[in-house]
Amino acid sequence: MSAQSCWGYGDDNGPLNWHKKFPFAQGNRQSPINIVGAEAVYNPDLGPVTISYSGCSSMSICNNGHSVVVDFEDCNDKTAVSGGPLDHPYQLKQFHFHWGRKQQQGSEHTVDSKNYPGELHLVHWNSTKYQSFGEAAAEEDGLAVVAVFLETGDRHAGLHRLTDALYMVKFKETQAQFKKFDPQCLLPDCRDYWTYAGSLTTPPLHESVTWIVFREPISVSEKQMDKFRMLLFSDENQSEKIRMVDNYRPPQPLCGRMVSASFQS
Template identity: 55%
Template sequence: MNGVKAKALGCLYQQLKSLRSPARPCSLAACSRKNRNAALHPLWQSPLTIPGGTRQSPINIQWRDSVYDPFLKPLKISYDPTTCLHIWNNGYSFLVEFDDSTDRSIIVGGPLENQYRLKQFHFHWGAINDWGSEHTVDSKFYPAELHLVHWNAVEYPTFEEAVMEGNGLAVIGVFLKLGARHEGLQTLVDALPAVKHKDTVIEFDVFDPSCLLPSCPDYWTYAGSLTTPPLTESVTWIIKKKPIEVDEDQLEAFRMLLFTSDGEEEKRMVDNFRPLQPLMDRTVRSSFQVRHLLDTEAQPQGHAEQVRP
């Protein structure tokens, strides 16, 4: 293992100890981006990069520039609710973690050549509703974004090793928008006060994260990276086109969490997203044909399907 990988792996172990531990200033996108980045958590304040990185995330997805790929397979999702283990406030988000020792909760198909096991899911969100998502679509921000993190257990023996390799991870991204109360999410929201402080963990079992996925099967996909250290370029991103709706109270429950431990000066957990990264020479592929460039609520087009048991 070379020096860069060794250093990144060391950073990874520090970031992923969960394996062993139970007012809008203007309407312009550029102005919003400047203001949303002004109060970021220190983890995202500096322009973190990896040497020679060419596939960093998140990115702005341009409808016009995305390329329809008729050969993209349907994305098949099979989650076992009993594999859910606990919720952990790790100091920059809350992670809902799963038993990934077997193939009980997996995804397969889509742009993936292997099946991938679900490891955890988490969210990124803003201090206000004008921003919060990591990815954007035509420079549009959403209040929050869900990430379901999976790893390639076919080719790699451990999650940590998969993190270091180009095809090691697959992350489903789902945008959240303000609207109706999300009944599936509410079970999780009700548990959040118990993990208000950094490093708190509670048991959280029998939860099916497929309830957090939109029914529309359409998605974009591209080769990218983790958005937290070690920022390894190991992620196949699958960004769902259609957002899910959550209400104001549910978003506020996220914002009541703290970056800080019990006894420390309280710092609200908000704006926990990484700034946008350059697309460079990458292509964003879509599973659907672009017919209405600005209509992310369009009905599914073409052959794509999403299968859940």
């Protein structure tokens, strides 16, 4: 079985082709997309994005069968993204990654059809307006996801502590404590970004996300990427061990949406 069939984007008739089972998959606000730099519209009213992750003390790391996820269990409103296209702060819930089996693929968003080896998603919810993450995830203005591209190059010092912990969650449905990690260290120095209205890229594909995609990637080493590729789609009791690679959704049609840029090309 190929990794893409495992993930659900292989054979259209395959039993794991989950995206066909969700009505939102055929919507006009699906993610990811291919960002065409020359067609993005510079918006001088887009201010800088402010990110603060100082309010979390308890977190866990898990393999959920789609990705590796770091979940923040007791965040408060000090841990938030604000500014830019957002009307008020959105609280951090979790972050996770997408990656490929090789350097030429792995990111969900592409830029001028360029694929990156990986992509980080920091998922935030509108805790000002909604009572829970689950409620917010189904609403048009419920979520804000900050996306950061991973480019292979120098070793990333901040990411190293996370990649060193991946052995603890090698198998599907495994979880471990992962404390005192500030994801601020995973953000690029340059905060130029694109933004557009989109969706979750995993089930149930709710069209509830304001995407903030940073233009500048962060550099990670090939050894660090290889540690992601050692994770498994399989649980510990399965005889067939399927490596977790190519866990990305392909770009979806733009359907007339505008992509705005905080910077001039």
